[in-house]
Amino acid sequence: MTPPSEYLIELRNVGKHFGGVVALADVSLHIKQGEIYGLIGPNGAGKTTLFNVVTGLYQLDSGAFDFAGKRYTHCKPHLLAQAGIARTFQNIRLFANMSALENIMVGRHLRTHTGIWGALTRHAAARAEERATVQRARELLDYVGIDRAHQTLAKHLSYGEQRRLEIARALATEPKLLALDEPAAGMNATETVALKALLQKIRASGITVLLIEHDVKLIMGLCDRVAVLDYGKKIAEGVPEEVRRDKAVIAAYLGGEVA
Amino acid sequence: MKINLNSKLFNAPIAIALLALPFIIDALFGHGWVRITDFALLYIMLALGLNIVVGYAGLLDLGYIAFFAVGAYTYALLGSPQFGLHWPMVVTLPLGALIACGFGVLLGAPTLKLRGDYLAIVTLGFGEIIRIFLNNLNAPVNITNGPQGISAIDPLQIGSFSFGNSYEWMGMRVDDVHLHYYLFLAFTLLVIFVSRRLEDSRIGRAWVAIREDEVAASAMGVNTRNIKLLAFAMGATFGGISGGLFAGFQGFVSPESFSLMESIMVLCMVVLGGMGNVGGVVLGGVILVALPELFRNAAGPVQQALLGKVVVDPESLRMLMFGLALILVMLWRPAGLWPSTQRRREFDADDGVLQQEQETVYDASK
Ligand SMILES: Nc1ncnc2c1ncn2[C@@H]1O[C@H](COP(=O)(O)OP(=O)(O)OP(=O)(O)O)[C@@H](O)[C@H]1O
Ligand SMILES: [Mg+2]
Numbered sequence: 001m002t003p004p005s006e007y008l009i010e011l012r013n014v015g016k017h018f019g020g021v022v023a024l025a026d027v028s029l030h031i032k033q034g035e036i037y038g039l040i041g042p043n044g045a046g047k048t049t050l051f052n053v054v055t056g057l058y059q060l061d062s063g064a065f066d067f068a069g070k071r072y073t074h075c076k077p078h079l080l081a082q083a084g085i086a087r088t089f090q091n092i093r094l095f096a097n098m099s100a101l102e103n104i105m106v107g108r109h110l111r112t113h114t115g116i117w118g119a120l121t122r123h124a125a126a127r128a129e130e131r132a133t134v135q136r137a138r139e140l141l142d143y144v145g146i147d148r149a150h151q152t153l154a155k156h157l158s159y160g161e162q163r164r165l166e167i168a169r170a171l172a173t174e175p176k177l178l179a180l181d182e183p184a185a186g187m188n189a190t191e192t193v194a195l196k197a198l199l200q201k202i203r204a205s206g207i208t209v210l211l212i213e214h215d216v217k218l219i220m221g222l223c224d225r226v227a228v229l230d231y232g233k234k235i236a237e238g239v240p241e242e243v244r245r246d247k248a249v250i251a252a253y254l255g256g257e258v259a
Numbered sequence: 260m261k262i263n264l265n266s267k268l269f270n271a272p273i274a275i276a277l278l279a280l281p282f283i284i285d286a287l288f289g290h291g292w293v294r295i296t297d298f299a300l301l302y303i304m305l306a307l308g309l310n311i312v313v314g315y316a317g318l319l320d321l322g323y324i325a326f327f328a329v330g331a332y333t334y335a336l337l338g339s340p341q342f343g344l345h346w347p348m349v350v351t352l353p354l355g356a357l358i359a360c361g362f363g364v365l366l367g368a369p370t371l372k373l374r375g376d377y378l379a380i381v382t383l384g385f386g387e388i389i390r391i392f393l394n395n396l397n398a399p400v401n402i403t404n405g406p407q408g409i410s411a412i413d414p415l416q417i418g419s420f421s422f423g424n425s426y427e428w429m430g431m432r433v434d435d436v437h438l439h440y441y442l443f444l445a446f447t448l449l450v451i452f453v454s455r456r457l458e459d460s461r462i463g464r465a466w467v468a469i470r471e472d473e474v475a476a477s478a479m480g481v482n483t484r485n486i487k488l489l490a491f492a493m494g495a496t497f498g499g500i501s502g503g504l505f506a507g508f509q510g511f512v513s514p515e516s517f518s519l520m521e522s523i524m525v526l527c528m529v530v531l532g533g534m535g536n537v538g539g540v541v542l543g544g545v546i547l548v549a550l551p552e553l554f555r556n557a558a559g560p561v562q563q564a565l566l567g568k569v570v571v572d573p574e575s576l577r578m579l580m581f582g583l584a585l586i587l588v589m590l591w592r593p594a595g596l597w598p599s600t601q602r603r604r605e606f607d608a609d610d611g612v613l614q615q616e617q618e619t620v621y622d623a624s625k
Contacts, residue, residue: 055478081480089478095471098464105461106468110480112461116489119460120453133461173480 008033008068008177008208009054009085015062016049016232023049025232026063031177036199036209038223038240040216042252045229047212048090051179055087056080068176082110084176088166088183090212096155100146100165103154104137107172140168144198160191167198171207178202179210184218196222220244228252281440293436295552297508300443301501303544306528307450307537308497313526314535314599315463316490317470319379321522322366322386326495328393328517329362330355330502332403335512338413341404348415352503359499360492362389367491371484374473386522393514408513415442415507422507439508446504450497454537457493466490467535531588533595542597550584551577 007030016024023046031037039047052058054065056077064073067083075083086107095103112133118126141147144164149157154165163183170178180199184192192215199222203209213219219226220240228236228243230252236243243249281293309323333355337346366385370378397405414423414435422438457463465486468476477483506512524547532543558573588596 057474057478076482077474077477078480078482081478087478089475093472093475095468095475097471098467102464102467106464106476106481107479109461109465109468114461116457116462116493119462120456122456130461169479 006032007066009065009210010067011050011054011063011065013063014050014053014060014065016046016053016058016060022232024053024060027229027232027234028063029227029234029237031208031210032224034203034206034208035224036203036211036222038219038226039210039212039229040214040219040226041229044231046232047229048181049232050229051087051181051210051212054080055085055179078110081173081175084174085179086170086173086175086177087179088163088170088181090181090185092159092162092166094154094162094165094169097153099151099153100141100157100161101134101137101150103165103169104140104172105133107140107169108133108136111172111174137172140172141165143171143201144168145194159186160188163187163195164198167202171202175207177208177210179212181212182214183211184213184215192218277444278441281437285437290434290436292552293434293440295548297436297439297443299545299548300440300447301505301508302525302528302548303447303541304443304450304497304501304504305525306532306540306544307447307454308494308501309525310494310529310535310537310540311454311457311466311497312490312494313529314540315458315466315470316487317466318487318490319375319382320491320494321379321383321519321526322389323382323494323498323525324517324519324522325366325386325389326359326362326498327502327505327521328389328514329359329495330499331506331512331516332393332409332502333358333499334503334506335409335412336402338507339409340411341409345413348413348417348503348507352500355503356496356499359502360496363491363493363495363498364488366495367488371487383519383522386517386519390514390517393517403514406514408511408515410511412506412510412512414510415439415504423510443504443508446500450500451537451541453493453497458535458537462486462489527585531585531595533598536595536597536599539595539597539599543595546596547581551581554580 009029009031011027011029014024014027015022027046027050039050041047049058053060054067056072056075056079059074064071066072067080067085070083072080072083095106098106112129114126114129118129138147138150141150144167146157146161146164146168149161154162157165163186167178167180167183183199184195187195196218199209199211211219211223223240225238226240226243227234228246228249230248235248235252236246238246281296284292284296305323305327308326309320312318312320312323334348334351336342337344337351337354338348339345366382370381373381393403394406396403397407403409414421416422422442423435425432425434426438427433465476465481468479468481469483469486473483505516528543528547529540530543531547532541533539554577555573558571558576559569562569562571592598
């Protein structure tokens with residue numbers, strides 16, 4: 001047994017199926033506090049499903065997972081967000097008709113408390129909280145490098161900006177674990193380089209990052225450890241160099257990018 | 260900027276105009292139109308309540324009139340000869356709002372997982388159930404008096420001041436329709452105030468986030484169940500208040516007043532005026548109360564003058580024109596007559612993608 005303090009999140013024999021499709025089979029993962037952990041695998045391997053399980057969008061069929069020393073097996077999404085898991089989505093899910101700033105302000109929802117009464121009376125505490133929310137949202141826009149777009153509706157941002165905004169919105173929830181589902185998808189080379197720098201900055205601020213990516217260069221250059229999923233099974237895990245040479249991994253990709 | 264709009268809404272000339280309005284209308288069009296104005300205010304309150312559910316939170320509710328009914332019957336049952344109870348308005352009105360709020364949660368709880376069409380069907384059923392209950396709760400124990408409804412309801416009254424009487428004031432006759440106007444105006448302004456404050460708050464943003472993407476909202480830590488229930492409860496509360504005022508004003512309620520058509524009418528006010536925008540919803544309410552009335556009054560005489568007799572029944576012509584007007588508005592201004600800035604941008608033809616492409620081309624050519 002490893003002491004609980006070493007790992008931020010531990011998945012034990014997690015299984016998830018959809019009808020006959022086994023999306024996750026007996027997957028065990030241990031992610032250390034402060035690392036950037038890569039999750040790769042061919043299309044349909046179950047990567048996104050794993051994200052959906054740890055963020056409470058799907059209920060798992062078997063196994064369990066612990067986060068920050070607590071068991072969260074069947075738990076509502078907002079409670080997992082409360083516990084400190086934030087995510088982005090593979091096919092961007094911003095609040096399309098809200099401004100960039102408002103998107104991030106929604107991310108502050110669970111760390112703020114103004115209710116009906118505060119909203120109606122706007123008493124001193126409510127006003128202070130609202131000011132702090134705006135302030136924090138602007139900082140985060142600046143942090144991910146899109147501060148000039150704060151009034152723009154999310155759907156009017158460029159693809160790369162939308163991906164960044166999603167990260168900023170997730171950061172607004174003050175996560176311990178930031179789970180990113182293909183953040184570089186659709187980005188050009190310049191944007192990807194900037195994204196890499198952003199992720200390093202985030203890690204340096206003490207946030208653990210779980211990263212799904214198809215961009216092998218990004219994964220290899222960024223991750224401390226990598227796990228490979230194939231047909232719902234974990235077929236390899238280790239430092240990037242090791243995984244890259246792994247026979248099973250090469251076979252899974254059939255001489256694709258990784259090989 | 261939102262505060263600006265608030266102050267714009269309540270600045271001095273507008274305040275004076277609002278205060279003088281019933282007398283201006285009285286002088287120009289007569290008593291009947293002041294009465295119609297009173298009803299318009301009740302409808303505006305209803306539309307603003309529904310706007311919270313449909314406009315902000317994006318939950319399509321087709322049974323909204325049920326909350327109006329609950330408020331109205333609460334007031335009627337506790338202030339009429341039906342049970343011989345004559346509770347004061349300061350008790351029955353809040354009580355009606357509270358009970359309506361409870362019904363809002365009651366409707367909200369089992370429908371939390373539903374969206375769009377499914378939610379619409381279930382809420383529609385809910386509205387009908389309430390109406391049918393009111394229609395049939397006269398046996399075995401007579402509670403609601405069934406289809407006959409409840410009459411001789413106590414007038415709206417605060418202390419010894421009754422809004423149902425006429426008063427002489429500085430040589431001016433102030434009638435019940437004028438007094439009700441001021442009472443309803445006060446409540447409408449309150450409802451507008453509450454709507455605007457909520458809209459521009461943590462709660463309001465959570466509502467819109469749910470409308471935009473419920474999954475993303477929950478993953479960002481919004482307790483979607485509670486926040487949706489809150490929308491249903493708030494909307495229902497407004498409906499309940501409006502219902503109580505309606506019962507006291509009209510002096511008579513029957514299940515007929517709470518048909519599906521009424522729910523649809525209120526929904527039309529929200530959609531036509533501009534979903535999610537308080538100003539638009541108010542405008543929608545005014546138009547949808549005033550236009551049909553205008554039509555009802557004008558259709559007969561115009562036909563008489565042109566054709567020498569009334570060919571088409573004014574009532575059916577009214578509904579026909581009403582439908583036509585709605586279709587035209589939806590064709591020309593799909594976001595409503597006065598949409599929220601959000602919605603307007605949503606429906607903008609020149610989409611962001613186009614703008615972006617242009618920007619990229621511009622960048623590349625630099
Ligand atoms: N809600 C669902 N209903 C049915 N099947 C699903 C559902 N979600 C995922 N699946 C299936 O589970 C398998 C794993 O899908 P998943 O989206 O996790 O793959 P992925 O590794 O993220 O792939 P990609 O790289 O294409 O994003 C696929 O076969 C997919 O069709
Ligand atoms: Mg995926």
